[in-house]
Structure formats: C-alpha cells, structure tokens
Amino acid sequence: MQEQLRLLNRITDELNRDLDPDNMLQRVLDLTVSYLGAAEGSILLFNERRQVTDRILMRRDLTEADQSQVVGRVLSEGFAGWVVAHNQADIIHDTHEDPRWITFPDQPYDHRSAIACPLRRRERVLGVLTLVHPDPNFFRSEHLSLLTAIAGQAAIALENAQLFEQTEAERAHLQAILNSTQDAVVATDPSDRLLLLNPAAKATFEIQGDDWVGHPLAEVIHNQALVDLWTPSPPMVGEIPLKDGRTLWASVTEVPNVGRVAVLRDISAFKALDNAKSELITTFTHDLGAPLAVVKGYVELVKLDGPINKQQEHDLEGITQAADQMKAIIEDLLELGRIETIEDLGTEPLSLNDVVETTVTSFRALAEVNQIELVFEVCEQSVMVEGNPPLLARAFDNLVENAIKYTPSGGRVVVAIQRQQDEAIVSVADNGPGISERDLPRVFEKFFRARQHQDYSGTGLGLAIVRSIVERHNGRVWAESRTNQGSTFSVALPLIRQIGELVHGGANKSPVV
Numbered sequence: 398m399q400e401q402l403r404l405l406n407r408i409t410d411e412l413n414r415d416l417d418p419d420n421m422l423q424r425v426l427d428l429t430v431s432y433l434g435a436a437e438g439s440i441l442l443f444n445e446r447r448q449v450t451d452r453i454l455m456r457r458d459l460t461e462a463d464q465s466q467v468v469g470r471v472l473s474e475g476f477a478g479w480v481v482a483h484n485q486a487d488i489i490h491d492t493h494e495d496p497r498w499i500t501f502p503d504q505p506y507d508h509r510s511a512i513a514c515p516l517r518r519r520e521r522v523l524g525v526l527t528l529v530h531p532d533p534n535f536f537r538s539e540h541l542s543l544l545t546a547i548a549g550q551a552a553i554a555l556e557n558a559q560l561f562e563q564t565e566a567e568r569a570h571l572q573a574i575l576n577s578t579q580d581a582v583v584a585t586d587p588s589d590r591l592l593l594l595n596p597a598a599k600a601t602f603e604i605q606g607d608d609w610v611g612h613p614l615a616e617v618i619h620n621q622a623l624v625d626l627w628t629p630s631p632p633m634v635g636e637i638p639l640k641d642g643r644t645l646w647a648s649v650t651e652v653p654n655v656g657r658v659a660v661l662r663d664i665s666a667f668k669a670l671d672n673a674k675s676e677l678i679t680t681f682t683h684d685l686g687a688p689l690a691v692v693k694g695y696v697e698l699v700k701l702d703g704p705i706n707k708q709q710e711h712d713l714e715g716i717t718q719a720a721d722q723m724k725a726i727i728e729d730l731l732e733l734g735r736i737e738t739i740e741d742l743g744t745e746p747l748s749l750n751d752v753v754e755t756t757v758t759s760f761r762a763l764a765e766v767n768q769i770e771l772v773f774e775v776c777e778q779s780v781m782v783e784g785n786p787p788l789l790a791r792a793f794d795n796l797v798e799n800a801i802k803y804t805p806s807g808g809r810v811v812v813a814i815q816r817q818q819d820e821a822i823v824s825v826a827d828n829g830p831g832i833s834e835r836d837l838p839r840v841f842e843k844f845f846r847a848r849q850h851q852d853y854s855g856t857g858l859g860l861a862i863v864r865s866i867v868e869r870h871n872g873r874v875w876a877e878s879r880t881n882q883g884s885t886f887s888v889a890l891p892l893i894r895q896i897g898e899l900v901h902g903g904a905n906k907s908p909v910v
Contacts, residue, residue, distance in 0.1 A: 435528035475499040486514035495701035518552040581661040729761035749780040774813035803829040804910040828883035
C-alpha cells in the first residue's frame with residue numbers, strides 16, 4: 398500500500414511538471430506502461446461531444462486516414478469503446494477468447510492481455526487509456542486498482558493542462574487586441590497598483606520598459622487629471638489633457654476581483670470642432686439679438702395700429718413668447734461663451750455653506766408653490782473654497798431650479814454639502830422622473846434634453862453652464878440617476894486648507910428644512 402502511495406505521488410509530480418497537453422499525453426502513457434510492466438499502450442482523448450481530439454496509438458506506421466479508421470472501429474466495436482460506453486475499467490485476460498478485442502489485417506504484433514481504464518473528471522470521460530502485454534493473464538486485479546488511481550491523477554493533470562492551454566490562448570488573443578488598439582488602456586489592482594499598460598498607453602504617457610508593473614499609478618503616470626479619476630467616489634469619466642496639446646476622454650470601470658480599468662480615447666478633433674462650434678454660436682447669437690428686438694417692437698406696433706380680434710391677439714402673443722424663448726437661449730449662449738473664455742474669474746475665499754444657503758432660500762417660494770419639500774443639509778464644519786460668488790451661485794441656482802422643475806407635486810428635493818478628503822461635495826437630489834442610462838452621459842452637453850424631460854420648457858443650456866462654471870473652478874461635476882426614481886447632480890470643488898485644520902475632516906450633516 399505504501400509503495401502504491403509513493404508511486405502515485407511520484408506520478409502526480411511527473412504529470413504536473415509539464416502542462417503542455419501533447420507532452421502530457423506521452424508522459425501519462427510512458428509512466429503507466431513503465432509502472433505496470435506493460436509492453437505498450439494507447440490513449441484516446443475526447444471532447445464533450447465524444448469526438449476524438451488527440452490520440453497516441455500503438456501502431457505509429459499508419460497514415461492519418463488509416464489511424465482514423467482504426468480509432469473508429471476500436472471505439473464502435475472494440476475494447477476501448479466498451480470501456481467508454483460502460484464508463485468502467487476492465488481486463489481482457491486473453492484477447493483470443495474475448496470478442497471485445499479487434500485484430501486488424503497486417504498487424505505486426507499479437508497481444509494476448511489488455512487492460513483499459515477511462516480518464517474521468519467531474520462525471521465526464523476525457524479519454525481512455527489502454528495497455529497491452531504479449532502474455533495471456535498478465536494483468537491482475539491489483540493492476541486494475543493501480544491503473545484506476547493513475548488514470549484519476551492523469552485526468553486531473555490533463556484537465557489542468559487543457560485549462561492552462563485555453564487560458565493562454567484567450568490571454569494571447571486579448572493581448573493581441575489590446576496591443577493593436579489605438580486607445581490607451583490602463584489597469585490597476587484594488588490598491589491602485591499598475592497591472593497593465595498597453596503600447597498605446599505607454600506611448601501616450603512616455604513610459605519605457607516594463608518595470609512599472611506593481612507600482613502605484615501616481616508614481617508611474619504623472620498626469621493629475623487621470624490620477625484624480627482613481628477616486629473612491631464618482632465621477633470615473635473625464636477629460637485628460639496631455640502635454641502635447643491633445644485631449645483624451647477617459648472612462649474608468651470597476652472590475653470585480655481585479656481592480657479598475659480605464660480606456661482613454663483621443664477626442665482632440667472633437668474638442669477642436671466643439672471650439673469652432675462655440676465660436677460660431679457666439680458670433681451669430683450676438684448678431685441675432687437686434688433682429689429679435691425688432692420683431693418684438695413690431696408686435697407692439699401692430700397692437701397700437703388698431704383694434705385686433707382675439708385670434709390675432711393670440712397669434713401675436715405666440716410670436717412674443719417665441720421671441721422671448723429665443724432671447725433666453727441667446728442670453729444663455731452668450732453667458733456660456735463668456736464663462737468659457739474669461740481669463741480672470743476674480744475668485745476669492747468664500748463659505749460654500751453661505752453660497753448654497755442663499756440659493757436654497759431664493760427657491761423656497763418656488764418650491765412651496767409647486768408643493769415640493771426643499772431640504773438643505775448644511776455641513777457643520779467650515780467649507781471654504783476659492784471661487785467667484787456670482788458664478789458659483791448661478792451654477793447652484795441652475796441645479797436647484799432643474800430639480801424643482803422636474804420633481805412632481807408632493808416630491809422632495811435635498812441639497813446637501815459634505816466634505817470628502819480635500820474636496821467639498823454639493824449634491825442636489827430629487828425624486829422626479831429620472832434620466833435613462835442611455836441619456837445620462839450626455840446631460841451636460843449643450844442643447845441636449847433627456848427623453849424624460851422633452852415636455853418641460855428650457856433652453857437646454859443650464860447644465861452646460863453648470864459644467865463650464867465648475868470646471869473653470871478646477872472642480873468636477875457628475876450625475877447619477879435611475880428612471881422613475883430620481884436624479885442626483887453633484888459638484889466637487891477643491892477645499893482651501895486652513896491653519897490648524899486638516900481638509901479631510903469628517904462631514905457631519907445637519908438638516909435644515
């Protein structure tokens with residue numbers, strides 16, 4: 398018994414030495430022939446559909462066509478086929494007397510004993526191992542027990558070898574895709590240590606060699622915009638400016654049990670197009686103001702020229718409303734252009750609690766008229782930021798006004814301020830119709846209106862203005878939403894470090910209704 402255990406341990410060590418399936422097959426056969434004292438043997442391997450995927454036959458002088466014919470007969474009429482069909486090992490003591498043994502014409506040998514065992518793993522037959530000897534009654538029951546144990550170890554080793562080969566093939570396939578894509582790909586583990594940089598990423602961030610593996614992201618890639626996306630909280634998308642003037646759009650995704658993966662796409666051409674579009678919009682909106690004023694003036698003149706009927710009065714009112722809507726769009730476009738091009742924001746240290754509280758107070762009347770509960774959760778700690786008070790007030794006004802506009806009567810809007818590490822986070826949450834997953838990435842685009850909001854009035858520029866103001870303050874803005882459950886728009890601004898205070902202090906909330 399001890400001898401058999403030592404034998405099995407040695408066979409296991411030998412089998413695990415090489416994970417190449419072809420080498421594994423030959424090793425299995427050589428070891429079993431040697432340890433059982435057989436003359437020679439054969440192995441057939443199957444896939445899940447019982448098709449032969451690999452084979453080592455006793456006769457090596459056969460052509461490929463002859464080998465296929467031999468295997469077909471052995472599996473349909475012979476001893477190996479019987480073992481597979483019955484899923485059990487067995488012994489033929491004398492091949493001349495057992496009908497399960499098939500003899501082929503011109504066969505150069507006459508084997509009188511045979512033993513065969515299925516290679517089983519997880520209730521599936523991976524193959525069959527057959528050994529032969531020229532003497533009758535050579536194989537005994539102890540050989541059968543030992544062969545069954547060896548076959549079990551061989552089946553495990555073969556499965557591991559097949560899994561390894563499959564994994565390596567998939568890895569090589571994925572590596573080829575990553576190496577050929579023009580988009581930069583960056584992957585880190587849960588501790589933000591680098592796992593992968595494809596060639597495009599290494600070229601983009603000017604990284605040489607492969608000694609970066611396992612190093613922290615911030616130590617290898619010296620781009621603060623990208624490093625900032627590796628934060629515990631959203632957003633995990635954003636623009637990444639490069640030293641050469643190009644701009645990338647990065648999207649960071651959490652991968653369970655792996656870490657995070659970012660795909661960075663060059664959007665420089667789109668940025669240039671957007672800038673050209675902005676210049677064009679600024680030019681024609683500036684020139685459109687005067688004609689609109691003339692239209693409204695003529696409407697008033699028509700009313701003064703003489704009596705008009707109710708239908709005419711209704712039509713003139715429609716013209717006035719359309720002109721006012723166009724005027725509002727022009728004013729928003731001009732303001733957006735001014736925000737994007739202004740060189741000096743005129744910032745000063747200010748209390749974010751005070752700025753946001755002023756916004757909430759100014760919208761209480763509108764919320765009450767619409768029967769909406771407006772809640773302000775103020776941060777009890779000091780929240781000081783560097784900013785332009787009117788611009789930040791405009792950004793928060795737009796967010797609160799939108800939340801009230803899209804929240805049904807009887808709903809609730811919560812405006813909250815909290816501190817997270819070195820940032821102040823202002824969030825405006827509502828329980829309105831929400832925004833679909835498809836539309837959510839585009840809500841900050843100019844003129845974009847989510848499908849759920851098509852019936853509401855507005856210029857479609859409010860959130861674009863918010864994003865422009867926040868980005869000019871070196872901040873971040875993002876949206877989270879679920880259809881029919883509401884939306885949350887958040888703004889993150891850098892905190893001012895004050896003497897005697899750490900900017901990453903805790904955030905205690907105090908609700909003010």
